[in-house]
Amino acid sequence: MREMTLVLQHPGTVGVMPTDTVYGLVARAVDRAAVGRLYNLKQTHQPGIVIANNIEQLVQLGLKRRYLKAVEQFWPSAISVVIPCGLELEYLHLGLSGLPLRLPADQSLSKLLTQTGPLLTSQACPKAQLPAGTIAQAKTYFSKSVDFYIYGGDLSSRQPSTIIRIVDDVIEVIRQGAVKVDETTGRYDKV
Secondary structure: OHHHHHHHHOOOOOEEEEOOOOEEEEEEOOOHHHHHHHHHHHOOOOOOEEEOOOHHHHHHHOOOHHHHHHHHHHOOOOEEEEEEOOHHHHHHHOOOOEEEEEOOOOHHHHHHHHHHOOEEEEEOOOOOOOOOOOHHHHHHHHOOOOOEEOOOOOOOOOOOOEEEEEEOOEEEEEEOOOOOEOOOOOOEOOO
């Protein structure tokens, strides 16, 4: 883990690694150059998901504590919640003024996040391609254009995180994923 922390702290670093859900293309969220590289590799104008070890890391990144406290009951889990954010984080949210955030339940990932700070992550695939379920598939997508690959086995049976947004105290499911969320009742099973 120490070696991974050192690799990620090198400016501009982007890699592929298992997250708590699927293989993700990852970069440190505070590293604007790395974030730009990640979005160029993804060939997308949709924001990725910021994962962090705790709410304090997200506050230090520039997110408002009041928004985070309002949704903390969803974490740790594979639920990503879209939170409003300002222009100072436009390099992350790509002008959409909102950013999906998640505190993963996976202990080894949490330990890594303690060392690296928040990571921007997006499914390990270019736009319009199927997410990589294996490192071999990720390498066919990105080859030598990323700085590292971390093997985590065959993850092709895993689902990405569920993405939700809260509007007027109502849950809107943007993407149903690893955790099933019922929009009408707001019920979900924490994993």
